[in-house]
Amino acid sequence: MNFSIISKGDETSEKLKKRIKSYLIDFDLDFNEKEPDIVISIGGDGTLLHAFHHYIDRVDQTAFVGVHTGHLGFYADWTPDEVEKLVIHIAKTPFQIVEYPLLEVTVRYLNEDTESRYLAMNECTVKSVEGSLVMNVEIKGEDFETFRGDGLCISTPSGSTAYNKALGGAIIHPSLPSIQLSEMASINNRVFRTVGSPLVLPQHHTCLLKPVNDVDFHITIDHLFLLHEKVKSIQCRVAEEKVRFARFRPFPFWKRVRESFVKE
Numbered sequence: 001m002n003f004s005i006i007s008k009g010d011e012t013s014e015k016l017k018k019r020i021k022s023y024l025i026d027f028d029l030d031f032n033e034k035e036p037d038i039v040i041s042i043g044g045d046g047t048l049l050h051a052f053h054h055y056i057d058r059v060d061q062t063a064f065v066g067v068h069t070g071h072l073g074f075y076a077d078w079t080p081d082e083v084e085k086l087v088i089h090i091a092k093t094p095f096q097i098v099e100y101p102l103l104e105v106t107v108r109y110l111n112e113d114t115e116s117r118y119l120a121m122n123e124c125t126v127k128s129v130e131g132s133l134v135m136n137v138e139i140k141g142e143d144f145e146t147f148r149g150d151g152l153c154i155s156t157p158s159g160s161t162a163y164n165k166a167l168g169g170a171i172i173h174p175s176l177p178s179i180q181l182s183e184m185a186s187i188n189n190r191v192f193r194t195v196g197s198p199l200v201l202p203q204h205h206t207c208l209l210k211p212v213n214d215v216d217f218h219i220t221i222d223h224l225f226l227l228h229e230k231v232k233s234i235q236c237r238v239a240e241e242k243v244r245f246a247r248f249r250p251f252p253f254w255k256r257v258r259e260s261f262v263k264e
Contacts, residue, residue: 003029003090004036006051008043013069016042016080020067020087027091038090038246041066045073045162049222052121052243059119063097063246065090074161074260077251089248096247100158100174101203104239105221110214110230118221121243122159125184126209126234127151129216129227132187138208139201145194146212149186154179154207154236158243161257169198173253177203177238201237209234 003024007013020040021031039055039062041048048066055062066076067083078086089095103120118124127133133151137144155164158174165171169182182198201207210233211217219226219234245251 001029001038001090002032002036003038003040004031004033004055005040005042006047006054008047008069010043010069012080013042013047016067016069016083020083023084023087024091027087029091036062038063038065038095040064040086040090041076042069043076044068044070045075046223048073048075049121053222053224056119059102059241059243063095063244065246065248074158074256075245077256086248090246093248098245098247098251099242100245101156101177101179102239102241102243103154103156103159103179104235104237104241105154105219106235107219107228108232108235109228110232112230116228118224119239119241120159120221121156122162122222123153123155123164123220124236125151125153125163125218125220127184127218129218131215133184133217134212136210136212137181138210139199140205141208146192147183147186147194148192149194150184152209153182153184155182156180161260164198165261167198170200171257172200179207179236179238181207181236203238206235206237209236 005017007017039051041051067078068076105118105124107116132148135147157172157176160172164182167182169180180200186194216229219228
């Protein structure tokens with residue numbers, strides 16, 4: 001089996017990377033950064049997001065497992081003192097593959113046939129470069145509302161505990177194939193009106209954002225910060241692809257939520 005390791009880059013993570021690499025090679029696994037069957041992320045959730053985007057062209061072939069060297073993460077579920085146990089599992093135990101939904105974002109442009117397609121593991125955000133964001137929102141091909149405010153966040157279930165939660169969005173179990181649309185400081189008065197609540201859309205529903213004005217947009221795809229000009233529409237839906245995680249033991253999502261946000 002081929003493996004690769006992506007580290008946060010700090011001293012602790014780099015030391016763990018060397019240890020894990022040495023152990024797995026001793027178990028006759030092959031270190032292959034180009035075509036890994038499994039990628040070990042050492043750091044935090046941000047490191048695993050970087051690993052996902054680094055191997056996004058192999059999303060259907062590569063599985064991820066995370067070791068956290070900082071705060072407890074939602075993706076990195078192994079601790080540094082469990083490294084030997086994890087290595088033995090990888091080398092000797094057939095692992096279970098758990099798949100989580102991804103967000104597909106397609107940006108189309110005015111007077112152009114080309115389009116840009118992205119996959120997000122956590123979320124996509126849309127903001128206007130200047131002034132308030134003004135977007136017509138269509139759901140499943142029908143007009144829903146005209147949004148005016150700071151911006152919009154479209155998240156995956158596994159990303160619902162990140163920026164989405166800070167915006168007042170719901171926490172959704174990552175086994176549910178859905179996306180969530182949350183508002184950033186919407187303008188609501190007698191002239192302008194939005195629903196004012198996060199919307200959870202199922203797999204077969206598409207959210208289409210259409211700019212009212214010809215302005216430039218800042219669009220983030222997880223940690224990637226992008227500038228888009230002459231945007232005709234931004235289409236968001238549950239992607240056909242899924243992110244794959246290697247599971248060697250139960251991963252209690254609600255326990256992780258409690259430990260992160262409730263437990264003292």
